[in-house]
Amino acid sequence: DADVTQTPRNRITKTGKRIMLECSQTKGHDRMYWYRQDPGLGLRLIYYSFDVKDINKGEISDGYSVSRQAQAKFSLSLESAIPNQTALYFCATSDGPVETQYFGPGTRLLVL
Amino acid sequence: DQQVKQNSPSLSVQEGRISILNCDYTNSMFDYFLWYKKYPAEGPTFLISISSIKDKNEDGRFTVFLNKSAKHLSLHIVPSQPGDSAVYFCAARRGSNYKLTFGKGTLLTVNP
Numbered sequence: 001d002a003d004v005t006q007t008p009r010n011r012i013t014k015t016g017k018r019i020m021l022e023c024s025q026t027k028g029h030d031r032m033y034w035y036r037q038d039p040g041l042g043l044r045l046i047y048y049s050f051d052v053k054d055i056n057k058g059e060i061s062d063g064y065s066v067s068r069q070a071q072a073k074f075s076l077s078l079e080s081a082i083p084n085q086t087a088l089y090f091c092a093t094s095d096g097p098v099e100t101q102y103f104g105p106g107t108r109l110l111v112l
Numbered sequence: 113d114q115q116v117k118q119n120s121p122s123l124s125v126q127e128g129r130i131s132i133l134n135c136d137y138t139n140s141m142f143d144y145f146l147w148y149k150k151y152p153a154e155g156p157t158f159l160i161s162i163s164s165i166k167d168k169n170e171d172g173r174f175t176v177f178l179n180k181s182a183k184h185l186s187l188h189i190v191p192s193q194p195g196d197s198a199v200y201f202c203a204a205r206r207g208s209n210y211k212l213t214f215g216k217g218t219l220l221t222v223n224p
Contacts, residue, residue: 004155033211035214040121040216041216042118042201042214042215042216042217043156043201043214044214045211045212048211058211090155090156092155100146100158100161101158101212102158103148103155103156103157104155105153105154105155106153106154106155
């Protein structure tokens with residue numbers, strides 16, 4: 001079984017709808033991250049969490065919110081989706097001291 | 113301000129030859145650098161890393177070189193194989209902050 005799972009893998013929604021992307025991990029890592037990937041822009045950090053009680057904004061957090069329900073679960077919400085949030089979203093986990101991040105398979109989101 | 117730059121969007125090489133992927137950075141506070149590989153429909157996977165106190169790290173066919181004075185690192189793949197065809201992301205970390213800053217990626221195509 002995969003160490004980092006994301007649901008759903010693909011989602012189509014309409015402008016203004018609320019949507020939640022979920023991430024679960026079995027690696028036992030404390031740190032979890034949400035990124036988005038856009039063509040030609042690489043990976044950009046949305047939010048990150050160093051433990052259940054610690055949540056921080058990344059470089060592009062506007063329009064997004066997160067919830068760390070447990071050490072193993074980190075959810076990303078789009079309260080009112082807009083078309084420019086169409087992207088590929090990745091969840092990742094890591095554990096110190098080596099800063100290797102382990103990524104989930106991604107969620108492809110299309111906002112119409 | 114893009115702190116990690118991969119100026120070549122794509123690179124094509126013949127099987128068996130050397131692939132050289134380049135990455136430049138602007139933030140002298142970065143102290144740890146990583147390369148990730150990404151296949152279509154999958155999340156990025158860690159490939160190799162290097163600390164700023166070193167100038168070379170080798171792992172099988174993969175070698176990363178770091179030139180701190182030039183703020184430049186490169187990934188060498190020798191010999192290149194068709195299975196190496198993927199997008200390669202360069203990433204950098206600053207100090208004890210566990211966030212990674214990613215470049216935009218380089219698409220490597222290894223032709224049989």
